[in-house]
Amino acid sequence: MSELTLFLVRIGFLAILWIFVLSAISVVRTDMFGARLPAAERAGKSGKKAKQPKAAKPRKGAPTQVMVVEGANTGERADLAQAPIIIGRGTDAAIRLDDDYVSTRHARIAASGEDWFVEDLGSTNGTYVGTVRITQPTTITTGVQVRIGKTILELRK
Amino acid sequence: MPSMTPFGFTHRSRRGAEAFLLVLALAVGIGAYLYVDLGVRGEFPPNAWLYSGWLVLLVLAAHVTIRLVAPYADPVLLPVAAALNGLGMAEIHRLDLAAGEDSAVAERQLLWMTVGIVLFIATLVFLRDHRVLQRYTYTCGLGAVVLLLLPMLPVIGQEINGARIWIHIGPLSFQPGEIAKILLVIAFAGYLVLHRDALALAGRRVLFVDLPRGRDLGPLLLMFGLAMLILVGQKDLGSSLLFFGIFVIMLYVATERPGWLIVSGSLFVAGLATIYALATYVPAIGKYMAHVKTRIDIWLHPFSYYGEGTTDAGRQLVEAMYGMAWGGLIGRGFGEGQPWRISYANSDMIIAAIGEELGLTAVIAILVCYGLFVERGLKAALISRDDFGKLLATGLAFVVGLQVFVIVGGILRLIPLTGLTTPFMSAGGSSLVANWVIVALLLRVSDQARRPLPDLQPTETPDDAATQVVKL
Numbered sequence: 001m002s003e004l005t006l007f008l009v010r011i012g013f014l015a016i017l018w019i020f021v022l023s024a025i026s027v028v029r030t031d032m033f034g035a036r037l038p039a040a041e042r043a044g045k046s047g048k049k050a051k052q053p054k055a056a057k058p059r060k061g062a063p064t065q066v067m068v069v070e071g072a073n074t075g076e077r078a079d080l081a082q083a084p085i086i087i088g089r090g091t092d093a094a095i096r097l098d099d100d101y102v103s104t105r106h107a108r109i110a111a112s113g114e115d116w117f118v119e120d121l122g123s124t125n126g127t128y129v130g131t132v133r134i135t136q137p138t139t140i141t142t143g144v145q146v147r148i149g150k151t152i153l154e155l156r157k
Numbered sequence: 158m159p160s161m162t163p164f165g166f167t168h169r170s171r172r173g174a175e176a177f178l179l180v181l182a183l184a185v186g187i188g189a190y191l192y193v194d195l196g197v198r199g200e201f202p203p204n205a206w207l208y209s210g211w212l213v214l215l216v217l218a219a220h221v222t223i224r225l226v227a228p229y230a231d232p233v234l235l236p237v238a239a240a241l242n243g244l245g246m247a248e249i250h251r252l253d254l255a256a257g258e259d260s261a262v263a264e265r266q267l268l269w270m271t272v273g274i275v276l277f278i279a280t281l282v283f284l285r286d287h288r289v290l291q292r293y294t295y296t297c298g299l300g301a302v303v304l305l306l307l308p309m310l311p312v313i314g315q316e317i318n319g320a321r322i323w324i325h326i327g328p329l330s331f332q333p334g335e336i337a338k339i340l341l342v343i344a345f346a347g348y349l350v351l352h353r354d355a356l357a358l359a360g361r362r363v364l365f366v367d368l369p370r371g372r373d374l375g376p377l378l379l380m381f382g383l384a385m386l387i388l389v390g391q392k393d394l395g396s397s398l399l400f401f402g403i404f405v406i407m408l409y410v411a412t413e414r415p416g417w418l419i420v421s422g423s424l425f426v427a428g429l430a431t432i433y434a435l436a437t438y439v440p441a442i443g444k445y446m447a448h449v450k451t452r453i454d455i456w457l458h459p460f461s462y463y464g465e466g467t468t469d470a471g472r473q474l475v476e477a478m479y480g481m482a483w484g485g486l487i488g489r490g491f492g493e494g495q496p497w498r499i500s501y502a503n504s505d506m507i508i509a510a511i512g513e514e515l516g517l518t519a520v521i522a523i524l525v526c527y528g529l530f531v532e533r534g535l536k537a538a539l540i541s542r543d544d545f546g547k548l549l550a551t552g553l554a555f556v557v558g559l560q561v562f563v564i565v566g567g568i569l570r571l572i573p574l575t576g577l578t579t580p581f582m583s584a585g586g587s588s589l590v591a592n593w594v595i596v597a598l599l600l601r602v603s604d605q606a607r608r609p610l611p612d613l614q615p616t617e618t619p620d621d622a623a624t625q626v627v628k629l
Binding site: 006007009010011013014016017018019020021023024025027028030031 | 168169171174177178181182184185188189192195196232233236237240244487488490491492493515516518519522525526529532533
């Protein structure tokens, strides 16, 4: 083993050592910045979940969203994948209704297995399925009209 | 509803970056090992494949464990520990080659590293939440004190090289102090989380510094007593400084009051000065403390204790200085130096041995690695969401940092040389195993801290005034 070779090996080893140190420092540097959230998620973040659990593929014909069909907010909708969905005037409601007859947290739509329920959260003016004021969680299917104050909601595919 | 991730910031898991750094760390470890044989014997070692394979397997096992049970843990800690461990083993192997055929300290070190990695994996797998440790605050404290006092017992305690810090059971010898330092950090963290308010708020102000109340000094005096007991009973200045230092630093971090640093710093210096004075002027009592005086004298005048006509007690330090001076900027290269001239070159003095053959360049790289290790530990403490985790991570990071400071400072004659191991590098099983457990604990704290918060969407808040049913 010639002296030159050994010298080069020594320089090479010191270089590897410092490449390791500098890489570690650069990992520390990039670690100062966290993950970038996708733009859509960031935009829709105020008041909603930052991250949704991946929904299982819905069965064919099962409702996928809840939509306001009558009232001041006609056309507003919420994805059922975010269930449970809170409906009311409050800022944390998934569907926010501008309706004086609606309470801050008025009703909730939740799933149990493949069925969907609407549940009154102790509102002042009540939640109606069809014409009946509900007192306990009530099953609803696609097209059944749920009345909250002056607003009517429906499950849609 | 408050945003789940403040400022839209979530930590990435960074396992890919860790894998990349581990490859480089293995290149350092295995490269050093091959270079040693190339330089000293002129050929590759016969067991190169076995050694490299074993090292790769250990690192891979640790990495896979992190991926499975601590996916958000810090990406830098494990590679830094692995690189230092590999480099240390290569240097130990180099000294084995110098010592002769039957010296196999490096093989033993590899086995201890295996034990260390197994315990590392066990810690990560079985300890899913570091806060569980808070329940065992006083158990850990008691265990640590018992472990620290064990070597002073007559039968199992053993005095090696002037320090009584080993215990001997059958064929196994062991330094209980290494385990005790982890237990002490857990105990301090648990204790300070509960009592820091009392320690932080009460006190009077003297010259811009808040001094603590006399009655709060109890735990400090207790630790001071224990440190002095270790110093006199076990003749070990290093451990004494380490244990007292951890306590003082954690106290300072918990209370944010520099008064504690001043009180305890002066206490320790006063203790040392008393012992030094006793050893100098009162030989009757002083003979139990002579080792402290010797250490300080060698530190101040190493060349008066070197060569013929003297006690030659300064030989280790002087040879280390000669070695590092001979090494210079890029070292002599493996096989070209004479690191065996330094006594205990493969344990306490390993930095000096590396300084001789790889030079200042490598020593600085090693010190930067330790700096990164401590920085990552403190970072985990900063972002940890619970106070116990913060104090635990701070304490563990400082154990490593302080140990490096005490031993490297001793070798470079910044402070009196005391026998402490260089974390991850020195030959010695207890220390290596304990340090791998420290890595596992730090990774656990950082995993908890960096993990994105679970989505806690409250589905019902009963105190919502507008929708409450009024019952009459």
